[in-house]
Every structure is written in C-alpha cells, then in structure tokens.
Amino acid sequence: MPPRYCERPLAVRCGALGDMVLLTALIRVLHAEFNLPVDIVTSGPWSEPLLRGQPGVGEIFSMRSRKTPYWLNADQRRVVRKLRARGAGPTWFCDADDAARHVLERAGIGAELLVDVKDHALLPGEHATEQWRRLAQIMPRGLVGPPRADIESVAPGCFLEVLPAHRADLAVWLQRRDLAEQPLLLVQIGNKRTMRRGVKRLAVNNKYWPLERWAEVLQFLRQHHPRHAIVLLGTGPEQQLNQELVSLAQVRGLHNAADDLPIPRLVALLDRAEGLLTVDSGPAHAAAAVGCPQVVLFGKALPSLYRPRGVAHADVQLLQGEIEGEPSMLGIDTRSVIAAWSSLKLREACPGSRAPRRA
Numbered sequence: 001m002p003p004r005y006c007e008r009p010l011a012v013r014c015g016a017l018g019d020m021v022l023l024t025a026l027i028r029v030l031h032a033e034f035n036l037p038v039d040i041v042t043s044g045p046w047s048e049p050l051l052r053g054q055p056g057v058g059e060i061f062s063m064r065s066r067k068t069p070y071w072l073n074a075d076q077r078r079v080v081r082k083l084r085a086r087g088a089g090p091t092w093f094c095d096a097d098d099a100a101r102h103v104l105e106r107a108g109i110g111a112e113l114l115v116d117v118k119d120h121a122l123l124p125g126e127h128a129t130e131q132w133r134r135l136a137q138i139m140p141r142g143l144v145g146p147p148r149a150d151i152e153s154v155a156p157g158c159f160l161e162v163l164p165a166h167r168a169d170l171a172v173w174l175q176r177r178d179l180a181e182q183p184l185l186l187v188q189i190g191n192k193r194t195m196r197r198g199v200k201r202l203a204v205n206n207k208y209w210p211l212e213r214w215a216e217v218l219q220f221l222r223q224h225h226p227r228h229a230i231v232l233l234g235t236g237p238e239q240q241l242n243q244e245l246v247s248l249a250q251v252r253g254l255h256n257a258a259d260d261l262p263i264p265r266l267v268a269l270l271d272r273a274e275g276l277l278t279v280d281s282g283p284a285h286a287a288a289a290v291g292c293p294q295v296v297l298f299g300k301a302l303p304s305l306y307r308p309r310g311v312a313h314a315d316v317q318l319l320q321g322e323i324e325g326e327p328s329m330l331g332i333d334t335r336s337v338i339a340a341w342s343s344l345k346l347r348e349a350c351p352g353s354r355a356p357r358r359a
Contacts, residue, residue: 001130004087008036008058012104013094014043014066017263017282020050021289023094024158026132030092031056032154033136039086041079046282049263053163059086066100069288076103082106090140093117094132109236112142122305124294129157129309153254155311161287162271177255182229186270186292187245188278189214189245192236206299207279209329216248216275216334219314219343222251226272231264233283234258242311275346278335279329284308293347295319295340297327315345 007328009030012214013023030038037058040051047246048062061082063075080103088109093101104114115138115271133156135228137149191207206286227312230253232242239258246254261269268277276294277286280301285296291312298306298320308316317340321331 004180006087006089007019008086008089008284009034010039010041010083010089010091011043012039012091012100013047014100016044017046017050018049018144019287020044021158021160021282022128023132024051024054024160025129025156025291026092026094026136027051027054027056028132028154028159029151032150034090036149036170041083041103044101044261050160050267051288053161055161063103063284066103069128069298070102070106077136080106080318083109088113088173090143091115092135094135107299110142111309113140114139125304127309128305157309157313158289160267162290166264166268169290170272171266173260173265174272177229177257179229179255183225183227184269184271184273185225185228185230186233186278186280186283186287187218187221187230187278188213188233188276188283190234190241191279191281207281207297207329208299209297211245211248211281211332211334212244213337217337217341218245218249218251218254220334221277221336222253224342229253231254231255231269231273232263233278234271235261246300274348275308275341275344277341280306286320288312291347293344295337295344297329297332297337298327300327314347317344318343 010022010031029036038056039058041061043063043066047059051057051060061079063079065073069098084107091104091109091114093114115135117135118136119136119182212319227326232255236240236259242256242258246256266283267286267290270283270292271290273292276287276292278296280292280296280298284294284296288308288310291310291314293315295309296308298318303318303320307318319332319336319340321328323331325334328355
C-alpha cells in the first residue's frame with residue numbers, strides 16, 4: 001500500500017517566541033496558495049498558545065525538545081506517530097539546523113517533499129518576513145499537482161489575530177488590576193538571557209540595558225504621560241528583575257505583570273496598549289503583529305533582518321548603539337531613547353476591546 005499523501009502544507013519551525021511570530025508571514029502565504037490550513041511542527045511552550053486559532057493555522061505538533069535522543073523523548077515519538085497518521089506532503093523546513101530533520105524522516109517525509117530554508121540563501125538586505133514570503137512561493141520538487149495561488153491579497157509582514165476569548169480574558173485581568181479604564185504604556189526590559197542569575201546574566205547578554213537608564217526613561221514616561229498606567233512585561237523569571245527596576249525608578253502607576261502574562265493575554269495586552277518600549281525581543285514582534293507602535297533597542301542583531309514588521313505598519317522607532325566600533329545596546333544613551341519615544345506616533349487611547357482586524 002502506498003504511503004498516505006496529505007495535501008495540507010506542513011511548516012517546521014522550532015524557534016523562540018519572536019521567531020514564531022515572524023513565521024506567520026510564511027503561514028499566511030501558504031494558506032492562500034493551498035487554500036488549506038497549514039500544519040506546524042514546533043517546540044517550546046510558547047508556540048502552541050501563540051498560534052492556536054490563528055488564521056491559516058491547522059494542527060500543531062509540539063515537542064519539548066528536538067535535540068534529545070529520540071528513544072528518550074516521548075514527545076518526539078508522539079509527533080512522529082501523528083505525522084505518520086496525517087500523511088506525507090509538501091513541507092517547508094524553516095530551521096537553521098537539522099535537529100528536527102530526523103522527526104520528518106521517521107514520519108516518512110522525504111527530501112523530495114521538502115523546501116529547506118538552508119537551500120535558499122537570505123538575499124542582501126532581505127527582512128525575515130520577506131524571506132518567509134519568498135520561501136512560501138517555492139514548491140517542493142516532488143509536489144503532486146500545482147497549488148492554487150492567491151497571495152496578492154496577503155499583506156506583507158507578520159500578523160496575529162486577537163481571539164474573542166483572549167480579549168475577554170484580558171478584560172477580566174485589567175479589571176482585577178484596576179487598569180480597565182486607564183490608557184496603557186508597556187515596557188519590556190528583559191529577554192531570555194536576563195532570566196539567568198548573577199554576573200553571568202549580564203556578561204553574556206547583548207540585549208542588556210542598565211537598570212539606571214531604564215529608571216531614568218520611566219521617570220520621563222511618568223512625567224510626560226501622567227494619566228497612563230505603565231506595565232512592565234516579562235515572564236515569571238523576569239519578575240525579580242522588574243521589581244528591582246520598580247524600586248529604583250520610584251514612580252507611581254508602575255505595574256509589574258511579569259508573573260501573570262500567558263502568551264494569549266500578552267498578545268491581547270499589546271493589542272490594547274498605546275505603545276511599547278522594548279529591547280529586541282519576542283514581544284516586539286508580537287506588538288508589530290497587532291499594530292502596536294514601539295521603540296526598540298537593538299544589540300548585535302541585524303535591524304535590517306529583524307526589525308519588527310507587521311501588516312498594520314505601526315510606527316517603529318529603532319535604536320542601535322556602538323561600543324568600540326561594534327554594535328552594542330550599551331552604546332544607546334537615555335537621551336536617544338527619550339527622543340525616539342517623543343517622536344513615536346502612539347495609538348489613540350482605547351479603553352476596552354479593539355475591533356478585530358484583518359490581515
């Protein structure tokens with residue numbers, strides 16, 4: 001009996017939060033081309049709550065790790081069983097390494113059905129969303145039958161839809177924190193490396209910006225936005241870092257929410273806020289995907305590749321400094337951040353839910 005064939009496209013991406021937001025640029029084009037949901041193979045605890053229910057997303061096959069030996073990893077074995085039952089079909093492999101390739105091979109998805117990003121080099125000056133859009137238009141050489149193409153209606157960039165259930169959850173959360181009627185500004189000072197403890201946390205982190213500078217900027221925000229609540233974002237491990245900043249800044253109306261922001265609530269909060277001040281991070285890309293204006297501090301990452309870019313084209317003010325001729329976030333001074341924020345085109349205050357948007 002020949003192996004089962006699946007017409008639905010499959011995308012493989014095991015990345016951080018921002019990587020998965022950027023992948024929506026590929027998902028939406030594949031969905032338009034095939035007129036079918038796009039199934040996803042991924043890893044990490046953020047991908048499924050981020051992508052579940054998003055336009056064009058089908059089944060999500062998630063595993064904790066793609067690098068653990070197969071026979072020691074029940075998640076990998078479960079994903080392989082589900083992929084075998086699903087059937088092999090056109091697959092876009094979007095990882096920079098081959099750690100997840102063995103999962104596809106065990107599931108019977110051969111190279112003839114694969115479009116591998118490593119075979120299609122990044123073009124000069126190409127943005128990540130442009131790369132994914134281009135990759136989605138390349139078909140596997142073993143594809144059975146031409147796909148239907150209708151990508152002109154798909155706006156370039158990344159996009160996240162805030163689902164009604166997530167809006168309702170946010171409304172309850174804001175009410176509980178006495179924030180329901182206040183205009184909101186959001187600040188993201190940490191990233192996955194700042195979750196590490198001790199001196200090592202700072203020594204290896206190219207996205208670290210000193211707390212003293214953050215405190216000065218927060219004092220400016222409070223002075224120039226006296227009616228706004230300022231919410232510090234993050235995950236649980238960033239709660240302590242945020243609290244250190246709260247103690248240092250000594251400004252009223254500062255809310256540390258890092259202990260209570262599951263991914264769907266974070267996205268809904270970004271959709272509700274007037275603006276975001278952040279380091280180059282996953283929340284920065286999620287903010288762009290819901291049209292939230294932002295000031296972004298970059299470290300060593302290439303702004304040309306990773307500048308937040310969403311379909312709504314919300315205003316993004318980008319900063320990157322230098323130390324001894326090398327890109328460094330430490331080369332950004334507070335005056336530059338304050339100037340960038342002062343020129344940012346904030347959204348109008350909108351207490352309550354926003355109307356759903358279309359990509």
